[in-house]
Amino acid sequence: MNAPLNTTLARVTQRIVERSADLRSQYLASMDAQARAGKTQRAGMGCANMAHTTAALPAADKLVIHAERAPHVGIITAYNDMLSAHQPYEHYPELLRSHARAIGATAQVAGGVPAMCDGITQGAEGMELSLFSRDVIALATAVGLSHQVFDAALMLGVCDKIVPGLFMGALQFGHLSTVFVPAGPMVSGLSNDAKAKVRQQYAQGLVGRDALLESEAAAYHSPGTCTFYGTANSNQMLMEIMGLHLPGSSFVNPGTGLREALSKAALERAVANTGKTGQPVIRLADIVTEKTLVNGLVGLLATGGSTNHTIHLIAMARAAGVLIDWDDFAELSAVVPLLARVYPNGKADVNHFHAAGGMGFLMRELLSAGLLHGDVKTVVGDGLAAYGQEPWLDRGTLAWREVPATSGDTSVLRPVSEPFSADGGLRLLQGNLGRSVVKVSAVAPEHRVVRAPAVVVHDQADLLALFNAGKLEKDLIAVVRYQGPRANGMPELHKLTPPLAVLQDKGFKVALVTDGRMSGASGKVPAAIHLSPEALADGPIARVMDGDMITLDCERGVLEVEVDAATFAARPVQHPDLTHNAHGTGRELFGLFRRNACAPEQGASPLFG
Template identity: 85%
Template sequence: MNTRLHPTIDHVTRRIIERSAGPRAAYLATVAQQRTSGPQRAGMGCANMAHTTAALPANDKLKIHAERTPHVGIVTAYNDMLSAHQPYETYPEFIRDHARTLGATAQVAGGVPAMCDGITQGAAGMELSLFSRDVIALSTAVALSHNVFDAALFLGICDKIVPGLFMGATQYGHLSAAFVPAGPMTTGLSNDAKAKVRQQYAQGLVGRDALLESEAQAYHSPGTCTFYGTANSNQMLMEIMGLHLPGSSFVNPGTPLRDALTREAVRRAVMNTGRTGGEAICLADIVSEKSIVNAIIGLVATGGSTNHTIHLVAMARSAGVLIDWDDFAELSAVVPLLARVYPNGSADVNHFHAAGGMGYLMQELLGAGLLHGDVTTVMGQGLATYTQEPWLDGNTLAWRPLPQQSGDTSVLRPVSEPFSPDGGLRLLRGNLGRSVVKVSAVKPEHRVVRAQAVVVSDQQDLLSLFNAGQLEKDVIAVVRYQGPRANGMPELHKLTPPLAVLQDKGFKVALVTDGRMSGASGKVPAAIHISPEALADGPIARVMDGDWITLDCERGVLELEVDAATLAARTAKHPDLRHNAHGTGRELFGLFRSHASTAESGASPLFGDRP
């Protein structure tokens, strides 16, 4: 498309390119060296090759030994505890069979762990969640370290899994690669109805049986949870970056179209090796400064998960691209909100997909000069193909133009009639540090809160105060010592229902924390990811009960109303956090906690900078 790029997007992209010049050049040099040397199969010792192919069928062995056809490695996050990943159980054989029809071969290179934040919310296991991303990155690198593959397919969906797979995959950026989704479960109990029961349970109006029945009706079958949290934000990111096939992110599991898209992903990975007559396209060709900017644009245009103000930073750094929260905020200021998907609306991702989905979204953004179209994707050059939708012409997969109008403007709108003129992701600055807030689901009348602080160092303490009726007032809840160094930065999703109850009663309510909220954070303003965190002697460690705080989402201000001299004179008294280091495997993650970077640099012990 010839539409002129928006000047702010051009400016931010140029700034990122300049900022990243050194690390990006070093990354690309490593990729070039690996690309030149290629897989080691040709020079392998006979014993090494025998180990590689020992368990394979005879015909596959012959092909690999002859070194004439592409060999595809599969890195899978399959387990059947996560509904989103359960469909992957049958993918390896499906992929192997289809690779053979293409004259290629495929093996499962390795598996990576996949944990569910929905299961571990509020429990000790959640303190392993963020760093599971870095474990997945390490596991991906181990899986591909045998260096016998020409291409790789990455099977993953949920919160930390896709970022971790991505971070590991970039270390093998010389390979042809594609990410392969499995799709969302069909629509169950509406998100509004589910949220209502959660709030009723928080108030003691219904019991556990009613709550469990409600949740089971919402999360009811194989496939990704249908709300627009981090898992589905992951899928959006992979598609808008060109690492998924066009229109493939939100096709339900177990359907003929889903199977056809998976077969095509295998074909593309094989073709992009350049060994079967196609153009050679490697992962590092696709992942660039422009594709990272496109990812941020997609995030803010859809009201995606705030977790990606951490994950996307770490993902970009793994490919030598340096981004920060200023980039998110400046892009959010000029990119309109085009989607309303729960928790930013009542619809789920199935409704979003039916209304036009990713194809319509990118069509609108490209047409308005709000997206880089001149990028490389698994389909080749440019994003034009991504403005089409996949369909089955008989048994043949094809792409066709989308309608020029949204199928449902209550879910998905054109740039000319957005839900909001900006993306709703704001950077907050002040004497408490830097943090982010997502306001796309926060009503305008709730976006400015001035109230006295109630300070706790554990989310359970705040829940206890709520249950005791001690929060029936205007309040800013300060929940600290929840950063990556303190306890692995668990999500504080359990705080959403009680704070929403207080807001519904007419109180001015907000949350201030150095921790994370769920990808489903919603209608209560929440200043999250405060950097520096309390354990790193950030100012949040010196807030006291009763201090006045102003949280102003409109002006981008988070201010503790204490003069600088008084604040400096206060001594932070860190609580005893030794319990965070024991039980549920937390002993194993001490190295990760002690070497974690700030949230703004990705909260990673692998690719972040120490504060």
């Protein structure tokens, strides 16, 4: 039995509904205009258009499609075999095409979208394309579906920018039945805790590159998603809690019979939801509502998910005509308990989380506390009741069963009656430096308030050089600026995590303030990130000088530079030469994106400026 809705949840949701009313109504009107009631999407196409659609297909598929009666499913795939998480998708199209024929439908790959690996580009020039690759993926998704021959769509993607991009692109075709199809995490290798220790040892010069590479290869070792709880696995959690995955499907390992059965079942749901097989129509636009997006916010907070989604979720919501902001995150974080500890917020990985009860246990607990909207549509129908179940193979046949009543490991997953903390661990910081977010779920209480002098740099490499030269052996707040979307595409500054953690372990008061991003696996050092306005937009961070005393207070939500207001305002701002960020590694092609990107709190997208 679900509890009455939490009053804060209800209030925030109503505020979002009211704030979004005009934009949402425009979006829904657009989706209604694109729908072809009672007909396939191919109805009325010219013969030449239809011939092009089916030219390369087997004769039997051509007959079915030309008859314009059976559903035709478009597959958007982010397959490549550079990303371990996406390598399993290589054989999905044939599996899905074959199963579509078996159930009387047809399927085609509508298009491929790029998928870059942030783990490869961290600290390198390619990382400056990473954030905007999300918008490229949205555009590519729209190109694939723009042929307007599909009644349903399957989205094949997992990692950091890929799922948000697929989501944003698919929502422009929200009149279609759409299901997201995960590929699952790799099996557990070297523990994330052990991996992090070797990284810190390497940063201190205690071990060499050979030991570091051996450690990393033992952690990232096979097909599937990386097992820590960063943006990729936060994506999977979001798609399930928002009802766009099949129940319990997010964290089933690739290459298993259960994974294959779930992929076939995803196709079956996409076909059924077209309404052309006698079942109710369920459009993507009807699933992704204000309530659904609030459920996503709650899931992010309850699991200590990726800080990248304080940008991505805003852009994803905007694609559905819904406006959310950091006040919504912060207000919900105050009432949503932290129920999961998965690295970097704990020692376990996502396989342990899944084995302990996973998404089914988590969602059932949140529903029982009135912390999820249960009255939403999902790809499996009305309400979230089905998401308290887990899939299994019953003598080779896919079936669902109730998840256990208790957590299998309370060091990883807990009930709402015994949370790891009473809040979700995401805080909004405000003050004379602007607005930013900080994730404190992995930050020890004694490190959540830092008052220290600023060390100002314009590039993460400069801070690393200071660390390697032994010039950061002191209390400090590292101010890394000109890292916003307009300056250089807002790369993650993940390489700063090990050296700052080393300084913290030595007993120094340490924090980071930046208009850039940290990794989705932000860790134990307090980091005020996504600071807005960014330095290139004449944000106050551009006026900070070395030695300025800064207070970063995660408890009170304060980020202040302790300089007299008149003196601070009178400081001249001279932006550095950033032309080196505009050339090489394809960055020339992204000038339009940088110039037109909106602020992080608006989604940092050039598409919805």
